[in-house]
Amino acid sequence: MSAPIRRLTYRGGDPPAAAEALAAALSGRFRVETGATAEETLTYLDTPDHRLRNAGLTLTQRGHGRRLTLERTATAVDGDTENGRLEQELPQAPSWPMMPDQLTAGPVRSAVTAVSDLRALVVAARTRTALTNAVIHNADDKMVARMVWRRTRLIEPAPAASDLPVRLSITALRGYGGTADTIAEMLGSGGDFADDQGNEHTEVLAAAGPAPEPPPRMNPDTPADVAIAQALQTFSAALRENVAGTLADVDTEFLHDLRVAVRRIRSVLKRAGDVLPAGMIERYAEEFRWVGQITTPTRDLDVFLLDLPQLREEVSDRSALDPFARHLTRRRQAARRPLVTGLRSQRFSQLLSDFDTDLAAVIIADRPAAMTTAALAQERIGAAYRRMAKPAQALTKDTPAPDVHDLRKRGKDLRYVLEVFKPLCNVDDYAAVLKDLKKFQDVLGRFQDSQVQVVALHGMAQEMLDAGERRAEPILAVGELAGHFHADQLAARAQLDRHHADYLGARTADRVTALVRP
Amino acid sequence: MKVLASYNLKGGVGKTSAAVNLAYLAAQAGHRTLLWDLDPQGAATFLFRVRPKIKGGSTKLIRGTTSIGDGIKATDFDGLDLLPADFTYRNMDIDLVERPKPTRTLRRLLAPLNADYDLVVLDAPPSLSLVSENLLHAADLVLVPMIPTVLSVRTFDQLTAFVAELDGRRPVLHGFFSMVDRRRTLHRDIVAHPPGKPGAVSATVIPTASDVEQMAVRRAPVAGFAPRGSATRAYSQLWQEVAGLLFAPLGSTPGTVRRRG
Numbered sequence: 163m164s165a166p167i168r169r170l171t172y173r174g175g176d177p178p179a180a181a182e183a184l185a186a187a188l189s190g191r192f193r194v195e196t197g198a199t200a201e202e203t204l205t206y207l208d209t210p211d212h213r214l215r216n217a218g219l220t221l222t223q224r225g226h227g228r229r230l231t232l233e234r235t236a237t238a239v240d241g242d243t244e245n246g247r248l249e250q251e252l253p254q255a256p257s258w259p260m261m262p263d264q265l266t267a268g269p270v271r272s273a274v275t276a277v278s279d280l281r282a283l284v285v286a287a288r289t290r291t292a293l294t295n296a297v298i299h300n301a302d303d304k305m306v307a308r309m310v311w312r313r314t315r316l317i318e319p320a321p322a323a324s325d326l327p328v329r330l331s332i333t334a335l336r337g338y339g340g341t342a343d344t345i346a347e348m349l350g351s352g353g354d355f356a357d358d359q360g361n362e363h364t365e366v367l368a369a370a371g372p373a374p375e376p377p378p379r380m381n382p383d384t385p386a387d388v389a390i391a392q393a394l395q396t397f398s399a400a401l402r403e404n405v406a407g408t409l410a411d412v413d414t415e416f417l418h419d420l421r422v423a424v425r426r427i428r429s430v431l432k433r434a435g436d437v438l439p440a441g442m443i444e445r446y447a448e449e450f451r452w453v454g455q456i457t458t459p460t461r462d463l464d465v466f467l468l469d470l471p472q473l474r475e476e477v478s479d480r481s482a483l484d485p486f487a488r489h490l491t492r493r494r495q496a497a498r499r500p501l502v503t504g505l506r507s508q509r510f511s512q513l514l515s516d517f518d519t520d521l522a523a524v525i526i527a528d529r530p531a532a533m534t535t536a537a538l539a540q541e542r543i544g545a546a547y548r549r550m551a552k553p554a555q556a557l558t559k560d561t562p563a564p565d566v567h568d569l570r571k572r573g574k575d576l577r578y579v580l581e582v583f584k585p586l587c588n589v590d591d592y593a594a595v596l597k598d599l600k601k602f603q604d605v606l607g608r609f610q611d612s613q614v615q616v617v618a619l620h621g622m623a624q625e626m627l628d629a630g631e632r633r634a635e636p637i638l639a640v641g642e643l644a645g646h647f648h649a650d651q652l653a654a655r656a657q658l659d660r661h662h663a664d665y666l667g668a669r670t671a672d673r674v675t676a677l678v679r680p
Numbered sequence: 681m682k683v684l685a686s687y688n689l690k691g692g693v694g695k696t697s698a699a700v701n702l703a704y705l706a707a708q709a710g711h712r713t714l715l716w717d718l719d720p721q722g723a724a725t726f727l728f729r730v731r732p733k734i735k736g737g738s739t740k741l742i743r744g745t746t747s748i749g750d751g752i753k754a755t756d757f758d759g760l761d762l763l764p765a766d767f768t769y770r771n772m773d774i775d776l777v778e779r780p781k782p783t784r785t786l787r788r789l790l791a792p793l794n795a796d797y798d799l800v801v802l803d804a805p806p807s808l809s810l811v812s813e814n815l816l817h818a819a820d821l822v823l824v825p826m827i828p829t830v831l832s833v834r835t836f837d838q839l840t841a842f843v844a845e846l847d848g849r850r851p852v853l854h855g856f857f858s859m860v861d862r863r864r865t866l867h868r869d870i871v872a873h874p875p876g877k878p879g880a881v882s883a884t885v886i887p888t889a890s891d892v893e894q895m896a897v898r899r900a901p902v903a904g905f906a907p908r909g910s911a912t913r914a915y916s917q918l919w920q921e922v923a924g925l926l927f928a929p930l931g932s933t934p935g936t937v938r939r940r941g
Contacts, residue, residue, distance in 0.1 A: 303899075304729035305756040336761060337753030 167339060168346035169358040172328035180311070180328045183354040192345060193303070197295040203317075204289045206366060207258065209281035210407055210416070217277045220363040221270070228252045232270045233363065248273060259284040259412045280468070282413035287370035288318035289326075298332075298345060306338040307345060314362060316369050326365050329358055380585035382679070385531030386538040387437040390430060391524035393582045397426045398517055408457075409505055411498070414464040421461055424453050429578035434542050437533065442520060449513045456504040459497040462618065466490050476646045482639035489626050539583035540678045546576040547674045554602070554666045557658060563613060566658075570606040573599060583678065591673040602665035605657050612651035619644040681794045682926045683787075684801050685819035685851070689835045691806035694825040694858035696723040697892055697902075698915075699803035702823070704901035705919040707759035711798040714752065714761045718772070718815070719805040722765035728755045729899050730764045737768035741789070742775040748789050749796075757904070761797075773810040786814040799926070808842070816843060819851040821925055825858040825886075828870035836875045854925060855881040856918060861888045884917045 172180040185194050205223040207230075208214045214221055221232050232248040250270035259282040265271040274283070294311040312329040315321070330349075334342030349355040380389055401423035407416030428450050435443040466473075467490055474480040504510055550572040553565065577599055584592060623640045631637065686699035696719070703715040717724040722732035730753050740746040752761050779785045790800055804815045816822065824839060826832045836855050843850055855876065861867050874881035886892075889911040891902045898905045903912040 302729045302731070305754075335754035337751075 167334050167342045168332045170330045170332070170346065170349055170355045171358045171360070172330070172354060173356055174354050180354075183352070184330075184349065187349050187352040187354065188298070188345065191301060191348070192306075193299045194309070195297050195299060197297070199292050199294040202291050202293060204291065204366075205258075205285055206287040206289075206363070206370070207283045208286040208367075209278050210284055210403075210412070211281060212286075213277050213279070213281060214274065215286075215367055219273070219277065220367070221274060221283070222363070223256070226255050228255050230256075230265070230270050232273055259410075261413060280413060280415050284412065285318060287316060287366050289314050289366055290317050291315075300341065306335055306341045308333045308335070312362070314366070316366060319370055326362060326369070327358075327360070329362065330355070380535055380583070382534060382536035382586055384535045386434075386533040386535050387439075387531070388525050389535040389538070390434050390437055390582075391521040394427060394430055395518065395521050395525075397423045397430070398514065398521070401427070402514060405505055409502055414468060417457060417461055417464065417501075421454065421457050424450050424457070425574065426578050426581070428454065429575045430582055433546055433575055433579050434538060434582070437538060438524060439520070446513075446517060449509075453504070453510070453513070456501050460494060460501050462614075463490055463494040463497055466615075466618075467494065473643055477639045477642045479635060479639060482635040483643075485626060485631060485633075485636040486622070486640055489622060489629070493622070493625075535583075536586055536678055539586050542579055543576075543583060543674060543677055546572070546579045547671070550576050551666045551671065559655065563609075566606065566655075567610050570603065570610050573603045573606060577603065586679060587677045588679055591677050595670060595673050595677065598665045598670050605654050608654035609651055609658065612647040612654065615647045616644050616651065619647070681790075681797050682799050682821070683790065683819045684799060684922065684926060685804055685815045685822045686801065686825065687804040687806075687812065687815060687819075687822050687839075688824050688826065688832075689806060689808055689839065690826075690832055693806075693827050693832055694886060694892075695806065696727070696803050697895065698823060698825050698856075698858065698886070698918075699801050700724050700727050700895070701901050701903060701912075701915040702919050702922060703760055703799075703801040704757060704903055705916060706799050706801070706923070707757055708903070709919070709923065710759070712759055712796065713799045713801065714763060714793065714797045715755075715801045715803065716763040717765040717803050718769060718811060719765055719803055720767050720769040720772075721805070722767070723896075724803045725762065725764040727895055727899050727901070728762050730755070730762055732765045732767065734764065734766040734768075737766055738772045739768065739775050741766075742772065742779060742785060744789070748793065757901075769805075769811075776810045776814060782810060783813045783817050786811075787818040790818060813846075816846060816851055817849055821922065822851045822853050823922065824853055824855040826855055826881075827859050828857050828867040830870075833870060833875050836881070840876055840880070852925065853880065854922070856884060856886065857881070858886040859888050859892075860885040882918060882921055884914060884921060886914045886918070887911060 172183065174180060174183060181194075181196065188194060203225050207221040207223065218234050219232060220234075221230060223230055228251055230250050230252065232250075234246050248269045250266070250268040252266050256265070261282050262271060262274045262278045265274070291312050291314040294313075296309040296311065297305050298307040298309060300306050310331050310333075312331075314326040314329075316326070332342055332346060350357065380392075401420055404416045404420035404423065407413070408420050428447065431438075431443050431447050431450070435447070467487075470483070470487055470490070474483055477483060550569065553569050553572070557566070557569070577596070580587070580592070580596060580599075619640050623637050623644075626636065626640070684702065686695045686702070688695055699715060699717075703713050707713040715724060715728075717732075725732045734741055734746065734751045736746040741748065741751065748763065752763050754760075755762050776782045776785050781788075786802075793800065802815050802819065804812055822839075822843075824836055826836055836853075840853055843853055853876075855874065857867075857871050857874070860871060871885055887910050889902075889909060891906040891909040891911040894905070895902055902909065903915065906912055
């Protein structure tokens with residue numbers, strides 16, 4: 163029958179003084195009777211890359227309970243402002259991190275998985291709130307409104323220096339809406355209290371850690387070595403961010419994102435590292451190649467495991483792939499051991515430390531620029547394009563597979579170079595070039611990945627036999643998969659022969675020439 | 681939604697004390713309860729610290745111009761609301777007489793509250809009037825408090841006869857003795873020989889107790905400030921009995937209909 167009529171915040175600096183300010187503001191007409199204070203803990207969940215937050219969603223767990231609450235608390239980055247609140251009771255208290263699809267089926271899981279994709283839910287923040295209940299009486303000592311004080315403090319990831327603003331919510335008793343309006347106006351007129359325009363959830367998440375800073379804006383006149391060092395710093399930071407999650411095996415995307423960062427570093431070193439001080443390419447190219455090597459086996463197995471549900475649809479007997487699934491899992495456990503050893507090694511930590519130190523030295527060094535960033539961009543984008551376009555135009559159905567694979571690597575180099583120099587490029591031409599390149603890369607990727615998977619499947623079938631698999635069905639099922647991948651490979655190859663000129667023809671060449679703004 | 685009325689022709693017998701305390705106990709038992717103070721004296725309204733005012737007064741309320749829901753106030757007790765008295769209720773008979781089927785008006789006014797409340801308690805003024813006829817037609821159970829005196833008991837018989845002659849829907853009458861002083865011989869004798877048929881008067885008696893007098897000082901139901909007192913125990917026992925009569929299984933539900941012969 164009653165509904166909250168006003169939410170206020172206390173604008174003074176000292177939370178304990180808020181109660182006195184409240185009593186003073188209402189004195190003469192109303193009496194505040196303060197009740198007990200209870201504490202509650204709220205855990206905020208999100209993916210490591212803030213997908214829920216970017217979608218304007220907040221997912222919370224109260225205490226160590228089984229109830230999850232999903233609320234829309236902000237406008238999503240795509241502008242969606244639909245309000246809503248969903249709650250779901252789980253059969254047991256969850257422990258974090260957790261993959262969203264491990265939550266019990268329900269409205270919260272459905273809404274979260276629509277946003278989270280392959281990412282796990284981790285603890286983004288934890289707060290402790292002191293909740294004090296109070297009632298407000300009129301001059302007849304009649305209760306006319308209920309009030310709740312909230313004093314919230316961030317306790318995780320790190321205790322905040324100060325509390326969030328003290329918040330009040332005033333709920334009129336039925337029949338006393340007008341009186342509660344009067345109360346809110348009296349509180350507002352004194353200056354100590356104001357309408358609450360904020361949202362505690364978004365304030366908590368902001369205090370817990372803002373969204374990562376965008377990379378420094380690239381200026382055409384920036385010395386080329388500084389621009390390249392800044393780009394590499396960004397990729398290095400991305401690599402570091404994903405180490406802990408990779409080691410803890412929270413979800414597969416940590417390793418994927420770590421490897422993407424490594425590939426970007428390697429491409430930029432290869433295609434533009436010559437502007438950096440002598441010796442940097444030689445040392446770091448080899449070291450990051452090592453990082454790529456120790457991470458590849460696990461990632462390849464991750465891809466198989468992630469695709470396994472779909473792969474089961476490709477064979478005549480789904481259950482025949484169960485031994486294969488178990489084999490993949492054992493292989494992955496074994497592959498992770500050198501990965502974890504490597505990422506925990508002195509060699510790796512020294513690599514990151516020295517790399518960041520050397521890049522920082524380039525950025526702060528005060529020396530005359532041999533070349534501007536715009537000139538470098540023009541030169542290196544053109545070079546990367548030609549390195550790809552020439553062999554792409556010579557592509558036939560008889561081009562050996564290794565050459566096709568090499569073409570794909572050149573395509574990745576072009577793509578990473580384009581990403582680095584994107585701020586200097588014409589928006590429309592950039593989008594068009596990238597779109598064509600992506601289409602071509604997708605076809606090359608299907609061709610190469612299919613071939614790699616066929617080889618891998620043959621190898622794993624032999625391993626299963628060596629490990630004692632005696633039944634024909636599991637081996638035949640793996641063979642069926644290999645057959646499907648081979649067919650995929652042929653289809654991708656045929657697509658390449660017919661259409662490659664569309665992706666990298668004269669039109670693209672013209673766009674590349676005009677890409678960098680003068 | 682059930683309707684319980686606290687009513688007697690005679691004043692000062694404990695109608696308001698019964699209405700207030702039983703409404704409180706019903707809410708405590710989990711029933712969403714509304715107490716309507718129909719007495720222009722506004723005693724129940726005073727006890728709950730509510731100002732005796734209905735916007736538009738009795739006339740607009742009876743006509744339906746003012747929504748009955750708009751006049752309701754929450755009390756300080758969870759689950760218990762109050763439709764307060766207003767001094768204009770002194771003219772409610774005049775307002776009622778202008779309505780179609782004037783003796784059924786209160787029942788019609790209460791109908792929209794069906795989804796919001798489990799129980800409505802009516803605290804009626806001591807009179808035999810159009811208001812009280814409305815109350816008798818609206819109630820499922822009429823609780824008749826009596827002081828154990830000859831004149832007070834006589835009113836129970838008068839009321840029983842009056843209800844028996846009502847057309848249409850008739851409530852169940854259930855008497856009980858209030859302000860009982862066990863030290864007095866007359867009180868003991870009358871309590872031992874209650875009026876009406878067997879079972880028409882409750883075996884539960886409400887004793888004379890200073891706690892009940894303190895209700896007006898404390899401005900609260902007696903169970904709210906003296907939970908272990910004799911008066912609270914007695915009202916609690918009475919409530920159990922009333923709840924059994926009101927919320928009984930089908931076939932024994934109060935509020936029988938007399939068909940015209």
